[in-house]
Amino acid sequence: MELTQYLLDLSGIGRNRLQVRWVSAAEGQLFAEYVTEVSDITQKLGPFDPDKFELPLAAVERTLNSARIRWLLGLTKQITEQGNVYNEKLKKEDFKKMLHRAAEEEYQKALIMQVLEERPLSVKEMAEKTGLAVYTVSLRLNELERCNQAGLKQYSGNAPIFMGM
Amino acid sequence: MNDWEPKITTFLCNWCSYGAADLAGVSRFQYPPNFRVIRVPCSGRVGPKFILAAFRHGSDGVWVSG
Numbered sequence: 001m002e003l004t005q006y007l008l009d010l011s012g013i014g015r016n017r018l019q020v021r022w023v024s025a026a027e028g029q030l031f032a033e034y035v036t037e038v039s040d041i042t043q044k045l046g047p048f049d050p051d052k053f054e055l056p057l058a059a060v061e062r063t064l065n066s067a068r069i070r071w072l073l074g075l076t077k078q079i080t081e082q083g084n085v086y087n088e089k090l091k092k093e094d095f096k097k098m099l100h101r102a103a104e105e106e107y108q109k110a111l112i113m114q115v116l117e118e119r120p121l122s123v124k125e126m127a128e129k130t131g132l133a134v135y136t137v138s139l140r141l142n143e144l145e146r147c148n149q150a151g152l153k154q155y156s157g158n159a160p161i162f163m164g165m
Numbered sequence: 166m167n168d169w170e171p172k173i174t175t176f177l178c179n180w181c182s183y184g185a186a187d188l189a190g191v192s193r194f195q196y197p198p199n200f201r202v203i204r205v206p207c208s209g210r211v212g213p214k215f216i217l218a219a220f221r222h223g224s225d226g227v228w229v230s231g
Binding site for chain 2: 001004013016017018019020021022023024025026027028029030031032034035036038039041042043045046047048050053054057060061064
């Protein structure tokens with residue numbers, strides 16, 4: 001939940017569009033209050049345009065499906081409470097920071113993969129489409145290439161064109 | 166702007182919040198009508214996919230409650 005909200009922030013959708021509230025079956029009054037509260041928050045945020053956020057939404061989903069994030073999430077308890085194979089334990093805040101860093105990288109990779117799915121592109125075109133910096137794109141692309149998720153397709157003049165695999 | 170009503174998708178747990186929503190109705194508390202309720206057997210079942218799908222289908226907010 002927390003990670004999904006973080007990714008919504010990253011993608012420019014904003015974490016406040018996703019709310020979590022716990023209500024028991026005996027708390028009708030509380031429920032009515034929360035309904036009003038959530039409704040007010042969303043009213044303030046204004047309408048959400050899914051067409052404009054199609055790429056970020058797809059990238060968020062891809063990120064949450066990525067092996068790295070799923071591994072990390074699955075290991076949360078083990079790493080923060082029991083320690084890893086070297087018996088090192090991470091503090092909860094440190095783990096969260098690490099998870100966020102990983103999520104950001106995976107999100108950038110997901111954006112790249114998502115735009116490459118349409119057609120092969122040069123680094124500059126990718127940067128334009130995803131809104132990432134050219135340097136960030138080349139870093140992530142390098143990682144993608146190492147994992148055989150993207151590769152060189154051809155040269156157009158001097159500019160290499162990459163494709164998703 | 167003021168006559169715009171947000172569309173909010175809510176995932177309510179059958180045993181907790183759905184009961185609460187029922188109770189709120191029975192006890193006639195006033196609350197805004199811009200919610201679309203989806204009852205799930207347990208809010209633990211709600212994954213990121215559900216939430217993203219809700220956004221993709223044009224809801225302005227998502228609320229998970231258990």
